[in-house]
Amino acid sequence: MDPKEIAKKTKETAQLYFSTVKDEDKPYHLWRHFDPGLARDMSLYITGQMYARNKIPHTTRQLITVAALTVLSKPEELKLHIHAALNVGCTREEIAEVIFQTSIYGGVPAANTALSALKSVLEEREKE
Amino acid sequence: MDPKEIAKKTKETAQLYFSTVKDEDKPYHLWRHFDPGLARDMSLYITGQMYARNKIPHTTRQLITVAALTVLSKPEELKLHIHAALNVGCTREEIAEVIFQTSIYGGVPAANTALSALKSVLEEREKE
Amino acid sequence: MDPKEIAKKTKETAQLYFSTVKDEDKPYHLWRHFDPGLARDMSLYITGQMYARNKIPHTTRQLITVAALTVLSKPEELKLHIHAALNVGCTREEIAEVIFQTSIYGGVPAANTALSALKSVLEEREKE
Amino acid sequence: MDPKEIAKKTKETAQLYFSTVKDEDKPYHLWRHFDPGLARDMSLYITGQMYARNKIPHTTRQLITVAALTVLSKPEELKLHIHAALNVGCTREEIAEVIFQTSIYGGVPAANTALSALKSVLEEREKE
Amino acid sequence: MDPKEIAKKTKETAQLYFSTVKDEDKPYHLWRHFDPGLARDMSLYITGQMYARNKIPHTTRQLITVAALTVLSKPEELKLHIHAALNVGCTREEIAEVIFQTSIYGGVPAANTALSALKSVLEEREKE
Amino acid sequence: MDPKEIAKKTKETAQLYFSTVKDEDKPYHLWRHFDPGLARDMSLYITGQMYARNKIPHTTRQLITVAALTVLSKPEELKLHIHAALNVGCTREEIAEVIFQTSIYGGVPAANTALSALKSVLEEREKE
Numbered sequence: 001m002d003p004k005e006i007a008k009k010t011k012e013t014a015q016l017y018f019s020t021v022k023d024e025d026k027p028y029h030l031w032r033h034f035d036p037g038l039a040r041d042m043s044l045y046i047t048g049q050m051y052a053r054n055k056i057p058h059t060t061r062q063l064i065t066v067a068a069l070t071v072l073s074k075p076e077e078l079k080l081h082i083h084a085a086l087n088v089g090c091t092r093e094e095i096a097e098v099i100f101q102t103s104i105y106g107g108v109p110a111a112n113t114a115l116s117a118l119k120s121v122l123e124e125r126e127k128e
Numbered sequence: 129m130d131p132k133e134i135a136k137k138t139k140e141t142a143q144l145y146f147s148t149v150k151d152e153d154k155p156y157h158l159w160r161h162f163d164p165g166l167a168r169d170m171s172l173y174i175t176g177q178m179y180a181r182n183k184i185p186h187t188t189r190q191l192i193t194v195a196a197l198t199v200l201s202k203p204e205e206l207k208l209h210i211h212a213a214l215n216v217g218c219t220r221e222e223i224a225e226v227i228f229q230t231s232i233y234g235g236v237p238a239a240n241t242a243l244s245a246l247k248s249v250l251e252e253r254e255k256e
Numbered sequence: 257m258d259p260k261e262i263a264k265k266t267k268e269t270a271q272l273y274f275s276t277v278k279d280e281d282k283p284y285h286l287w288r289h290f291d292p293g294l295a296r297d298m299s300l301y302i303t304g305q306m307y308a309r310n311k312i313p314h315t316t317r318q319l320i321t322v323a324a325l326t327v328l329s330k331p332e333e334l335k336l337h338i339h340a341a342l343n344v345g346c347t348r349e350e351i352a353e354v355i356f357q358t359s360i361y362g363g364v365p366a367a368n369t370a371l372s373a374l375k376s377v378l379e380e381r382e383k384e
Numbered sequence: 385m386d387p388k389e390i391a392k393k394t395k396e397t398a399q400l401y402f403s404t405v406k407d408e409d410k411p412y413h414l415w416r417h418f419d420p421g422l423a424r425d426m427s428l429y430i431t432g433q434m435y436a437r438n439k440i441p442h443t444t445r446q447l448i449t450v451a452a453l454t455v456l457s458k459p460e461e462l463k464l465h466i467h468a469a470l471n472v473g474c475t476r477e478e479i480a481e482v483i484f485q486t487s488i489y490g491g492v493p494a495a496n497t498a499l500s501a502l503k504s505v506l507e508e509r510e511k512e
Numbered sequence: 513m514d515p516k517e518i519a520k521k522t523k524e525t526a527q528l529y530f531s532t533v534k535d536e537d538k539p540y541h542l543w544r545h546f547d548p549g550l551a552r553d554m555s556l557y558i559t560g561q562m563y564a565r566n567k568i569p570h571t572t573r574q575l576i577t578v579a580a581l582t583v584l585s586k587p588e589e590l591k592l593h594i595h596a597a598l599n600v601g602c603t604r605e606e607i608a609e610v611i612f613q614t615s616i617y618g619g620v621p622a623a624n625t626a627l628s629a630l631k632s633v634l635e636e637r638e639k640e
Numbered sequence: 641m642d643p644k645e646i647a648k649k650t651k652e653t654a655q656l657y658f659s660t661v662k663d664e665d666k667p668y669h670l671w672r673h674f675d676p677g678l679a680r681d682m683s684l685y686i687t688g689q690m691y692a693r694n695k696i697p698h699t700t701r702q703l704i705t706v707a708a709l710t711v712l713s714k715p716e717e718l719k720l721h722i723h724a725a726l727n728v729g730c731t732r733e734e735i736a737e738v739i740f741q742t743s744i745y746g747g748v749p750a751a752n753t754a755l756s757a758l759k760s761v762l763e764e765r766e767k768e
Contacts, residue, residue, distance in 0.1 A: 066192075071491075173305070228543075309481070356674075458622070606695065610704050617714075
């Protein structure tokens with residue numbers, strides 16, 4: 001793919017997913033702090049070449065991301081993708097259901113951590 | 129819910145998901161070997177009270193299961209749910225995409241293990 | 257088992273384990289926030305059909321839970337089960353020993369996180 | 385503790401736990417292949433200074449080890465400690481119960497892997 | 513960076529690391545089976561934009577990879593990088609030392625799995 | 641090795657690695673709170689018999705520790721070893737590079753957590 005095209009897709013997809021996330025909470029912000037060139041490579045690859053693919057809808061992509069981050073027990077990263085899931089049109093019921101379902105595979109404690117993250121994102125968004 | 133209703137849903141959902149899986153490869157078979165009563169309780173809970181819920185479509189449920197089992201690196205369990213995903217109508221392209229996507233969260237080695245499991249299930253099903 | 261009997265066992269076992277845990281710290285509280293019906297199913301299964309079994313004493317059951325949550329590095333969930341372990345009669349020395357032992361399997365950092373959780377629960381209980 | 389005393393305890397505890405395990409399946413065998421001096425240090429520390437402690441009974445120590453290795457999904461190491469658990473007097477029912485219980489924390493797939501390991505050790509021991 | 517330059521670096525680095533690994537054992541082979549375009553993107557990113565960086569020597573890069581794959585318990589992926597570590601000039605003693613050291617963090621069972629992988633790669637290379 | 645020699649090496653290595661870490665943040669402090677004798681055994685083994693070995697330089701040993709703790713997602717323990725890495729002469733660029741590299745194996749979210757830990761240690765040290 002043309003580098004300009006990848007850069008354009010990266011920007012559009014980042015906007016679609018993370019418009020409600022503060023800049024300082026975005027991983028890109030942290031990567032750039034240590035290595036701006038690599039930060040750009042990582043962003044173009046992850047957002048432009050992976051998230052921007054159209055093999056599955058963005059709603060499905062975000063729900064599988066919620067599932068993965070739940071069983072990996074990464075609540076901070078999960079909060080970013082709960083924002084993204086809500087931003088592309090997933091409902092809070094669907095997100096909760098994905099977390100409940102993954103309790104079978106990754107255990108109940110990991111699901112509890114994820115439900116707390118979901119509760120906290122929903123409360124934060126209601127305030128605004 | 130009525131116990132008879134749960135038992136009925138358990139049977140229907142198990143049939144929908146795992147009709148192409150050999151009995152001796154099903155976890156229920158293993159649980160029953162050690163404790164038939166508990167095996168029944170686990171099966172009614174997992175299949176009848178969790179998988180049978182209709183909050184998300186079975187295709188989505190199986191794709192999030194693929195995501196969870198990929199990052200947990202459980203290839204044997206994953207094979208069962210790749211069967212289930214194909215049985216409820218997911219395509220091989222969608223399943224592969226879910227695995228590729230989760231390489232960002234759970235790492236590339238876990239995704240490689242999952243792609244090998246997918247390749248092996250597809251080859252097995254083509255033979256039959 | 258009779259549904260009423262399971263409900264009774266669930267209540268008794270929850271009381272035995274978690275009487276010293278605040279309601280808002282219990283997973284059930286969080287589950288119910290998102291799905292009261294499923295919260296009830298999960299509670300009846302986990303507490304009434306798993307914890308309430310009499311194949312091993314409650315003290316052993318809580319020590320193995322401490323071991324599992326230590327190597328999984330889930331300190332919040334661990335705090336609940338350190339309460340439960342102390343409530344069913346385990347000593348602080350036994351709980352510490354279980355955590356030290358599991359450092360061999362799950363690594364020293366996970367054990368350190370668990371010892372901090374133990375220290376914090378003991379200090380909290382001494383205050384009351 | 386006196387170095388001779390530690391060496392004696394290491395030998396006695398290794399004999400108590402692993403008399404039914406083939407030499408080539410013991411981690412010590414593998415460590416020694418790469419570094420005999422460190423292999424000795426590791427063995428004296430793990431077996432002589434940790435397993436040989438008398439703060440909890442050997443049966444409890446082995447059941448918590450089974451719990452830890454189940455949620456870590458390490459079936460080969462688990463097989464050694466299922467031998468050890470049986471050798472110090474745990475029953476197969478108790479070992480199975482520990483594995484079932486930890487399915488709540490570490491997920492059902494990890495428990496399934498552990499039950500398969502238990503089944504395989506029991507079959508192997510019945511043959512002899 | 514210029515796309516041609518990245519492609520050149522990808523080829524050179526892949527050759528430096530994996531010349532002793534059979535094609536069918538390389539992840540690229542598996543990715544291409546499912547999605548040739550994405551396989552190329554992943555390869556250019558991982559090998560050309562990450563491995564090819566010169567911030568740390570290739571020997572250090574491979575030893576940290578051995579450490580990561582040891583605690584993640586991914587023996588198949590580890591075998592590839594043990595090849596790479598030996599191919600860039602790490603000694604078997606250094607690789608074994610890295611594995612022994614990480615037993616403190618990721619636990620002894622994960623280190624045992626890694627030492628078995630190291631033993632198997634060394635035996636395979638001695639045969640040739 | 642002579643017990644006095646191990647004690648001497650333990651002290652020297654602890655001083656070399658952790659002179660900039662507050663006593664109450666050191667695991668030894670926590671171990672001693674629960675079991676002073678075992679705390680001493682663990683310290684002599686981990687610091688005196690493992691860290692003090694001279695098979696690889698201290699800089700390499702700390703970078704592989706950073707890699708292991710990154711993929712295990714243990715930020716508190718990681719902070720101690722980022723101090724150690726800087727104390728033995730690793731640069732912040734090398735530490736960041738190790739974390740970026742392990743994002744391939746353990747996933748991007750684990751690397752993000754580690755980069756935050758690195759940022760926080762660097763800021764703390766700059767203040768002093």
